[in-house]
Amino acid sequence: MHDAFTAPGRFWRGNLHTHSTRSDGVLEPEEVIRRYKAEGYDFLALTDHFIGLWNYPITDTTGFRDGDFTTILGAELHSGAMANGELWHILAVGLPADFAPGNAPHFLPVEDQETGPEIAARAVEAGAFVAIAHPQWSGLTLADARSLDSAHAVEIYNHGCAEGCDRPDGAAIADLLLSEGRKLSLIATDDAHFSEPDHFGGWVMVKAEQNSPEALLEALKAGQFYSSQGPELRSVRIDDKAVEVECSAARSVIIQGVGTGAKAVHGTSLTRARVPLDRLGDSPWVRVTVIDSAGRRAWSNPYWR
Known part of the structure; x- marks a missing residue:
């Protein structure tokens, strides 16, 4: 993965997981997009549920693009059963408009449908950026992941899973996969339906030279972004002894690695911190979490040492 802080371009703020009346959201696509634009976002992926119940929508948002705001086509894919018997939820951003439907007539697994891994692989082959959606909410096992x-x-x-059921977390599954050598990035999303306070609470800051679907998608796949609920990450630098972080005012700067490997530096209105690596041993990867005085977090992508 590339470093978002040294890559060319500027940061663009976007939400990658959103629903409208094309599936189970309560607002028309036009109003969803109006609200994200009004809140200062630069781009949005409208990812309605790709399921027979709603005629397998890939909502066309191309008409809402302008000089200040863009959209990326996508969907939340469903097919096959996880270990708990429930249907997979897989986020796919950057799908072609003609991505072929599978056999998922509703939110229950049926015979003769693709597995979750199969439809995810098909989405990647079609050019999409694919993410494991809400692992904690889904009851995802490590074997599933x-x-x-x-x-x-x-x-x-x-954020929707935070507000709706207090199951917002993907860190445990992500860290276990990273520790097995999986080169994964980490995204924060809204999963907004606008039926509860599930919006404007988690986003990605993507470093790209243009606010275009193509440039954003390339940067997402390259890991040139960080995720946030509010704090800004401005720089992450790693040497043999420490991780140096520059950020907006924070109360804690934390680094994490394999197993129990972690170290925090706490303070008041921290904008720079040097966090020693001695507690992380020879962890092959390191990631950063910044927490502000309101408890809001920002997360870097993993750095492979």
């Missing part, structure tokens, strides 16, 4: 071997990312935070 391992099987989805074509995914680019894990949702480390899902």
